[in-house]
Amino acid sequence: MSSITLSIDAMGGDAAPEVVMEGLELFCRNRSDVHFLLHGQQERMAPLVQAHKLTGQCSLIDHPDVVSMSAKPSSALRKGKTTSMWGMIDSVKQGDAAAGVSAGNTGALMAMAMMSLRKMSGVHRPAMTALWPTLKGRSVVLDVGANLDADADQLVEFAVMGESYARAVFGIERPTVGLLNIGAEDEKGRDAVKFAGEIMRTRDIGVDFKGYVEGNDISMGVVDVIVTDGFTGNVALKTAEGTARLVSRYIREALTSSLLSKAGAALASSGLRELKTKLNPSSVNGGVLLGLNGVIVKSHGGTDAEGYATAVKLAADLANSHYMEEVSSGLKRVSQLGIAPETVE
Template identity: 85%
Template sequence: MTPTTLSIDAMGGDAAPEVVLEGLKLFCRTNEDVRFILHGRESELTSLVNASGLASRCSIVDHADVVSMSAKPSSALRKARGTSMWGMIDSIKQGDAAAGVSAGNTGALMAMAMMGLRKMEGVRRPAMTALWPTLKGRSVVLDVGANLEADADLLIEFAIMGESYARAVFGKERPSVALLNIGAEDEKGKDAIKFAGEILRTRDLGIDFKGYVEGNDISMGVVDVIVTDGFTGNVALKTAEGTARLISTYVRQALTSSLLSKAGAALAASGLRDLRTKLNPSSVNGGVLLGLNGVVVKSHGGTDAEGYATAVKLAADLAKSHYMEEIASGLKRVSQLGIAPEAVE
């Protein structure tokens, strides 16, 4: 079997490069057919790679500069070449790697990826995805921060890309899709949502469109793909992550407040371990920049080694899938139908 090669921004993230190498080591325990091109300061990476035992599976490309987590996208673009983030993207562009991973600055990553890889034909704006844990498994939510506003055209585009992505990640032949709204009734919501909903309901786009869902439906697993603008999606995502941490803290406090509660926790240890795993953000870490001519996975900047390993696994899985071809096919159908929101009355 030909190994899959992944391009890694080894300097991106709050605790890079140490967490990056720890994450790669965790990933490699159960994945033998993946190799890595590490982009970053060779003087820092060499000793870490040797200590991790991954020297035979890694090559290092030296980059002196690192994109700051606080840098504005415009500033990062001006000095992009020479940074570890740009090196990661360029390896994908040159065909040296099948996919890339960075835990660095989100805005800079989006700007550099668009400049380096360019958008797929028919894509107006790439979208950032999130895999959302639900009662039925996981759902895809997009956009979660790349585009603060989205008109009907963009929402339709996101629906097509999200549906193709869900098919690749979940293995479902026909994932269900819905628009996030303030109510399930047809007359509710902003004009852009209503226009997009009308098109998705009435035009033959090959999408299993279920209408509107509300925020509380996301975690119930009502549909496989939830489509929204980046502002709303990001607020929803951060709210969910904060709620998960709140619940974890409450449970921990309740189970350590007395000797009796500690004894009960010992008896329920197996179930509590399962709950902790489900509430752990690391288990669903990794957002994909959909709509580019290449696979780029964005890890949380503050993730731990387990979370980084999760993002790397996602990149490896997508590198072996055909979701980009499916996105291109869906966008072609839209183009052939000549869909425009202003045509909807």
């Protein structure tokens, strides 16, 4: 396997740079073919790199400023090139790194990435993905926060980008696609959703569209790709994460409430460990900003080291894939059809 260079915003996240370095150390236990360009405050990064034995795999690039988790995108853009987040993105733009990772401010990351990398041809707005655990494995959900609203054109673009992304990440030759709605009937939903559904049913956009899916279908693994607007997707994502933590806590409390339950937990320890892994949001951490001229992975800001390592692995896997070419080809195909929601009868 050839060497890969990844660009890392070492100062992005609730507990950066400590969690970032811990995550990189975890990742490097299984991968020695990756070199990191660490962007951040040199005096804070250097001792942590040494402590986590990352010296041989890292190059440190000093940036005096940090984008705070509460900063508005406009404020972050004014700081511009002096921040670790901008530096991370610029390394991808210049071709010094194959992909970038940040756990920083989502709005600022999207604004900076769009300004620096620019949108791919045919993209109205980039979308953010999430990998969702299901009964059949995993699915891709997009958008999960980049765009509060989306019209029919954008939802169709999301379908094309999500399908190409799923093919690259899951290795599925023809991923299935569903449009998130409040019911399976054709007449239900907002106009944008109905227009997008009509386009995908009647036009050959190159995706295997299975129709509308409901919220409970996501975790059942009914389709490989679920398309929605960023407001709905983000609410669904955060609700699922909160439910996973709630179930984990209920199970823990139930299994430690008495001596008998503790004994039962000891007997079922292997199964419980597997359940804990499946319910752990860190195991699927990392969303990709699809539709940009470069690979940028967004980690949860409050993730732990395991979650950050998962996001870095996703970036490395995408850097070794052809998903950018797949997305570009799909968007070109849609553009040639001249699709617009107002033309749908």
